Structures are given as structure tokens and as C-alpha cells.
Amino acid sequence: MLNCPTRDIRVxxxxxxxxxxxxxxxxxxxxxxxxxxxxxxxxQRSNKQAVARAHGKATTSPYACFxxxxxxxxxxxxxxxxxxxxxxxxxxxxxxxxxxxxxxxNTHKGEVGVLANCIVPRTIPAVRxxxxxxxxxxxxxxxxxxxxxxxxxxxLGGCSEDVTEGCVIVGDPGGSEPPPPSEEPKCDINTTxxxxxxxxxxxxGDPGGSxxxxxxxxxxxxPPAPCSTGDQTIDDPAxxxxxxxLWAASNPNGNLYQRVEAAGWVVxxxxxxxxxESWNIQGANYCGWSGTPPAATQGTVVGFVHTHPYAVxxxxxxxxxxxVTYTGEPSxxxxxxxxxxxxxxxxxxxxxxxxxDKNGLTKFVGYTEVVDQRYSRCGY
Amino acid sequence: xxITLLTMLxxxxxxxxxxxxxxxxxxxxxxxxxxxxxxxxxxxSRSFARTRALHGLPTTDSAxxxxxxxxxxxxxCRQLRQFLVQYRPSKSGIGTFPAFYTASGYYYIYVDxxxxxxxxxxxxxxxxxxxxxxxxxxDFKEVAAIAS
Numbered sequence: 455m456l457n458c459p460t461r462d463i464r465v466x467x468x469x470x471x472x473x474x475x476x477x478x479x480x481x482x483x484x485x486x487x488x489x490x491x492x493x494x495x496x497x498q499r500s501n502k503q504a505v506a507r508a509h510g511k512a513t514t515s516p517y518a519c520f521x522x523x524x525x526x527x528x529x530x531x532x533x534x535x536x537x538x539x540x541x542x543x544x545x546x547x548x549x550x551x552x553x554x555x556x557x558x559x560n561t562h563k564g565e566v567g568v569l570a571n572c573i574v575p576r577t578i579p580a581v582r583x584x585x586x587x588x589x590x591x592x593x594x595x596x597x598x599x600x601x602x603x604x605x606x607x608x609x610l611g612g613c614s615e616d617v618t619e620g621c622v623i624v625g626d627p628g629g630s631e632p633p634p635p636s637e638e639p640k641c642d643i644n645t646t647x648x649x650x651x652x653x654x655x656x657x658x659g660d661p662g663g664s665x666x667x668x669x670x671x672x673x674x675x676x677p678p679a680p681c682s683t684g685d686q687t688i689d690d691p692a693x694x695x696x697x698x699x700l701w702a703a704s705n706p707n708g709n710l711y712q713r714v715e716a717a718g719w720v721v722x723x724x725x726x727x728x729x730x731e732s733w734n735i736q737g738a739n740y741c742g743w744s745g746t747p748p749a750a751t752q753g754t755v756v757g758f759v760h761t762h763p764y765a766v767x768x769x770x771x772x773x774x775x776x777x778v779t780y781t782g783e784p785s786x787x788x789x790x791x792x793x794x795x796x797x798x799x800x801x802x803x804x805x806x807x808x809x810x811d812k813n814g815l816t817k818f819v820g821y822t823e824v825v826d827q828r829y830s831r832c833g834y
Numbered sequence: 835x836x837i838t839l840l841t842m843l844x845x846x847x848x849x850x851x852x853x854x855x856x857x858x859x860x861x862x863x864x865x866x867x868x869x870x871x872x873x874x875x876x877x878x879s880r881s882f883a884r885t886r887a888l889h890g891l892p893t894t895d896s897a898x899x900x901x902x903x904x905x906x907x908x909x910x911c912r913q914l915r916q917f918l919v920q921y922r923p924s925k926s927g928i929g930t931f932p933a934f935y936t937a938s939g940y941y942y943i944y945v946d947x948x949x950x951x952x953x954x955x956x957x958x959x960x961x962x963x964x965x966x967x968x969x970x971x972x973d974f975k976e977v978a979a980i981a982s
Binding site for chain 1: 868871872875876879880881882884885888922923924930944945947957958959960961962963964965966967976978979980981982
């Protein structure tokens with residue numbers, strides 16, 4: 455095992471840093487020749503690494519990393535890997551809270567050597583374990599005042615020009631016994647295979663984005679299929695185009711703080727077709743939006759649509775900044791809004807509402823559940 | 835016998851526990867039409883059947899959902915308040931307005947948000963911000979925390 459130079463290198467903020475990415479750290483681990491040898495062969499890899507391959511005989515876990523490794527000597531510039539992570543029980547948050555642990559190490563040429571995007575328990579022991587794993591300074595991401603780690607931890611590694619000694623990123627975490635697998639898997643990172651043209655295990659020429667893509671716990675973004683639901687509003691091509699725009703505006707592959715709900719009117723135009731008029735809402739954040747939408751100009755309002763850029767079962771943030779579960783149903787606030795808007799547009803029970811999430815599309819009307827229709831995802 | 839009589843005498847002479855009426859009333863926060871509708875819909879509707887099943891919650895007759903009151907449920911309200919303070923403190927500083935309910939042996943806390951802002955003439959404001967519904971069991975242990 456090679457030792458990492460411990461010289462701290464302050465690296466400019468990556469473009470992935472957001473206002474909520476609070477933990478800027480320096481890296482202790484530099485690398486020089488991050489080739490295939492940087493990932494030991496399966497047989498040589500110690501269980502002490504607390505890492506299991508996602509494929510093959512690996513034990514699944516709700517915690518995982520998607521990582522890109524530069525392979526200067528290989529046929530492709532980068533190799534991609536999923537890794538399940540396992541933590542001892544004491545490192546699991548009682549409420550299942552997770553945090554995003556991102557790691558990036560540059561080569562001495564300033565190119566991306568390793569890029570990892572991980573979901574880990576939002577606990578100090580877990581972050582410490584990750585720090586050992588990536589050979590980051592031990593206090594990285596650990597709040598000085600105690601308490602819970604931040605919702606996103608950015609670990610920037612880099613190489614200085616004078617690095618002559620290589621180091622491996624995937625290394626011995628410290629000689630302890632392998633921790634047991636966690637008990638309640640909450641996501642299946644296998645579902646992220648082939649997302650964004652970055653296969654779960656494969657090769658390519660790009661390390662992948664560091665701004666939220668390749669999330670090991672988010673579902674894939676398949677090409678949208680046209681809607682054929684039988685609902686003339688949903689099936690209208692112009693409406694689907696509007697859905698697609700709203701969905702893109704929601705930044706669905708961003709981290710929880712970066713995703714926002716987008717909304718618009720569904721209008722019937724004078725020529726009988728339908729369209730979406732985006733509200734272009736300002737001020738939306740991770741917990742939603744409130745305000746006065748603009749008046750529709752292209753036709754008669756027959757509904758309203760908004761996005762929930764989440765997957766069913768995903769942990770999301772409520773307005774108080776706590777982790778809660780996204781269930782996929784129209785929220786009680788959505789129903790209230792539908793009921794509230796209804797009388798203004800001639801819909802006594804509620805203005806029809808449409809919700810787009812990562813799993814599907816729901817039509818609902820106020821609190822009248824008999825109208826609820828759930829469709830497979832289409833058009834966006 | 836002597837002890838019993840003495841105990842009774844002390845009981846008669848000792849002042850009754852004094853709980854100001856307003857304090858007692860505030861133990862259980864006031865419900866709103868929206869909070870009741872929301873909790874009732876969650877607890878009884880088919881729309882939330884899958885989520886209820888996911889958390890092992892029963893489907894409840896909407897009529898059996900009742901708000902907690904200081905007169906009947908002061909202790910439970912204190913426990914629910916304690917739960918919010920201890921386990922689910924607001925981190926955002928946003929104004930929150932909890933309402934407490936019970937049904938089928940579970941406690942429900944619906945955390946509404948402060949509604950603010952005025953509506954321009956002739957326009958309807960909307961509020962799509964995510965609320966939270968907590969469900970606790972008889973022992974005040976959290977069963978579900980649902981974004982809603």
C-alpha cells in the first residue's frame with residue numbers, strides 16, 4: 455500500500471458545488487497513474503475495504519457509489535463502476551437519513567482521475583468510514599460543533615505537480631473487520647445501469663458529470679415514450695412537449711436541494727387542442743412553491759400540472775429540512791390546491807391536477823379520490 | 835384505618851393542581867379545516883391505501899378521526915409536542931403549525947406551513963409546498979413520516 459502525500463491542496467470549487475454543499479475540504483490523497491491497477495482485481499480485494507462489487511456475488515445495500523476511474527493506458531479514457539457500501543449498525547442513521555458523499559481526485563494534468571458519487575448514511579461514523587475509504591482527512595465533513603453531517607459532502611482530491619508517488623483510492627480502510635451489511639436496502643442501484651450513457655460497469659471517454667448525474671440511488675431516465683392513455687389531454691403532443699419542458703426545468707437528476715418543482719396550466723386552445731403554459735415560477739426550492747401563478751393567455755384553463763422530481767420511496771426533504779418519504783400520491787397540499795382552484799375555473803370538486811414524477815403521471819381532482827388515475831410515465 | 839383517614843384529610847386540605855386554562859388549552863394546538871381534511875383523507879382514502887399498507891397502518895373510517903383536545907388528551911398532546919421538539923425540530927425556521935389527531939390507535943401530526951402573501955386582484959394564489967404527516971403509535975414512536 456502506498457502512502458498518499460498529505461499535502462493539502464485547496465482546489466477551486468467544482469461546478470457541482472451548490473450553496474448547500476457546505477463541506478469544502480482538502481484532499482490528502484493524490485494519484486498519479488490511475489489506471490486499471492487502481493482497482494485491485496476481485497481476488498486481491500480485501501473485504502476490509504468495506505466495498506463489494508455491485509454485480510456478481512456482491513451483497514446489496516442501500517448505500518453505494520458510482521465511480522469513474524481514469525484509465526490512461528486502456529482503450530477508453532474511463533472505467534465506470536458501481537460499488538455497494540456496507541456500514542456497521544452503529545453507523546446507520548436511526549431514521550435512515552442519507553447524505554451524498556462526492557469525491558473527486560484530479561490527475562497531475564488536472565484531469566479527472568477519480569470521480570465518485572455516493573449515497574451513505576448521514577452519520578458521523580459513516581462519513582469517517584468514507585474518509586478512510588477515500589483517504590480524505592479524517593475530519594472531512596464532520597461538523598465541528600457536532601450533530602448530523604451535512605446533506606452533501608464534497609471531497610476534492612487533487613494532485614500537485616510534484617507528486618511522484620502514486621496512491622490508490624480504493625484501499626484498506628484501516629484494518630478492521632468487514633462491517634456487516636445493512637439490513638434494509640432502500641434502493642437498488644442496479645436500476646441505474648446504462649443511465650446517461652454511463653454504464654454501471656463499462657468503459658467510455660468521459661468521467662461523467664459531477665452535478666448530480668449518475669446518482670446510484672436514482673432511477674434511470676429512459677427516453678420518453680409517447681403517451682397513449684386514452685386521456686385526450688395527456689395524449690396531446692403539445693401537452694407532452696410541455697411536460698418534457700417542465701420535467702427538464704425540475705432538474706430531476708440534481709441532488710435533493712437542486713431539484714425544484716415546475717408547474718403550469720393545462721389549457722384548451724381556441725382550436726380545440728391542448729397546451730401547457732408554464733408558470734415559470736420563481737423562488738421554488740426543495741420543499742415546493744407558493745405564490746400566484748400568471749393568468750393563462752392561450753386558452754381556457756382545464757387543469758394544472760406540476761412536477762415531483764422524485765422516485766416513489768425516495769427520501770426527500772420536507773420544508774423543515776427533514777428527511778421524509780416520497781410516496782407518489784398527490785400530496786394533501788396538492789389536493790388542497792386543486793380544491794381551491796376549482797371554483798375559479800368552473801370545476802366544483804377541484805381543478806384537475808396532473809403530477810409528473812420519476813415513476814409515472816397522476817391525474818387527480820381535489821379530494822375526490824375516485825378521479826385519481828395513475829399512468830405509466832410517458833411524454834417526459 | 836388511621837392512615838386512610840389521614841390520607842383523605844391531607845387530600846382535602848391540599849390545594850388542587852393548578853393548570854391555567856389557557857395553558858391547558860394550548861397544549862393541543864387548534865386544528866384547521868385543511869388539517870382535518872388532510873388527515874382524514876390520508877387515514878381513510880383509497881388514494882393513500884398503498885402508503886398506509888407500506889407502513890402497516892389501518893384504513894380508518896373518516897368519522898373516527900378526531901382531533902386531540904386538552905380536555906381529553908392533554909398528556910398525549912404533550913407527548914406529541916415533545917416528539918416534534920426532540921425528534922423533528924424544524925431546521926428551516928419556517929413557520930409550522932401542527933395539528934394533532936387520533937384514529938384507530940394511532941396518533942397523527944399534520945404539520946402545516948404558514949401561509950403568507952396576498953393575492954393580486956382576481957388571481958388565485960396556490961401553495962404547493964410539501965407538508966409533512968407523522969404517524970405515531972400508542973407509545974409515541976414514529977411509524978411514518980410522509981411528505982405530503
